[in-house]
Amino acid sequence: MPTARHLAGHAVSAIGLGCMNLSHAYGTPPPFEEAERLLLRALDLGVTHFDTAALYGFGANEELVGKVLSPHRQQIFLASKCGMQGVNGTRVIDGRAATIKATCEDSLRRLRTDHIDLYTLHRWDKSLPIEESVGALADLVRDGKIGAIGLSEVSAATLRRAHAVHPIAALQSEYSLWTRNPELGALQACRELGVAFVAFSPMGRGFLAGKLRDPSTLNAKDIRATMPRFAPERYTRNLALLDQVQAFTQASGYSLAQLALAWLLTRGDNVLPIPGTTQIAHLEENISAQHIKPDAALLLQIEGVLAPLSIQGGRYNTASQAEVDTEEFA
Template structure:
């Protein structure tokens, strides 16, 4: 597996986002199936596993800890605080005392003495970013975490946080159909020497040949988070589905799958970009990781980038209430 730097850690160029083994896209797989995905990823050379306290309200950290803790020296472990489940509800809380408490809880669930990269999952806008970063810096000093990351922040917030303590990585949605990072954060990360971790790199299945029709999307599980996302609704969905025939044709021309084309495009956006696709299936895992070996014509990648972009995709990525919770720049 090719490697890139995740802050101070050399890791596999493509990591594994563990979220959907416990959370977000309907009924998660059985624990035995999830365990097989994690172990197969490790066997294939993945050395970057990404989880969070939010995912399954602790269930994902518990899963990752149970399955992977015997192999702890073989991979870089990333998790997140600042957005967790409280009494069955999602809560954003960036107060220093909460960050420190949830770190201790995460360490116990993950069965480890230290988390390599610990992100502030969301900036709690009621708390100055400097205060939240101060707590993260104290966790580094205490030896409970090795490096600090931020998720869904603007370039301005990144720089304010970096002035308190070095930021090793920023994690934000980035794919052909979500380009907000290109406004400022991608360049800010390069300037500050931070990695950029791209979550939802295959556009929540849109670029992975996971569905083809309005009816396919209508069949999503009732608890699937995509049901609340405007791009998967009404006229927006109809317009976005029309892009896929040409996109699949570009993948065939490249001699790869649609998901591999999406991942190869991301890897070509800069050496500091690290995609973390998630999956519940071993065949999809193997398909995704093979994208790191592709050598595609830059002209073909550029054409894919013109076909699916912020100019051609219809609808915002989040609904209005969720949009208020993030700090990323918007077109």
């Protein structure tokens, strides 16, 4: 399996690194020294695509990535996001042109760079036409501050509207064996428009690794504690499906994590998973998935057990679901 794919005109590692976990969302982040070791190990393993955001740690993640990776800037493809950030300790969605441009200046400073290769609108601010926010991002491209524009968690229809204003290089949305929503239209639109698809949470927020058995043990600050499919009764049913998968994959010699990522890499040459982790052992396991060649029939069998309508619970709670624009299964 090729270990390079194309993103915004650059050849990048087929599997990138989502840096969020190092500063945000899943409980207490690791100390700087541990995060630094993980980022540098990713470089050693050939990872070139690093994804962060203004939101993560309310700027702390960009600071981390900038401090550790700026000496290696010429080796990496640097992606960040705007349109959703922390304001006075509160998460705010704001897609106004002035906010996007100010956020970009802050991101450039924190990342210690003069340009960001891919700058993604983290959430569409639905109080504004998508065209307005994309127009602001197009100004940043013309100014040389960003190389290309991405969108996150939008539908195929919104992607097409945005692409008519300025070429969109990448659509980033959740995609994994237990979140197949992009197959309802977004993936097809990406193929038609020549847009890369960046798959975040490709490990199902840890579910597909098979290690999280009891979601009641999650830290109170862990965002999964608010997600319907991690509610104990639903999660128990989802685990039963995963146990079925584990029963017939043990003989393959591959881990569930490797198979989940290998499956994503078969979904199209324009699909680029960005798993995140705080553990070097997990990082090494994830990156190794681009080198394995599991039997196609095995992947099809896994896909069948984890069929979309078999998964219990939605991706987000009601408030968070209202903020996204993705196609959803009934």
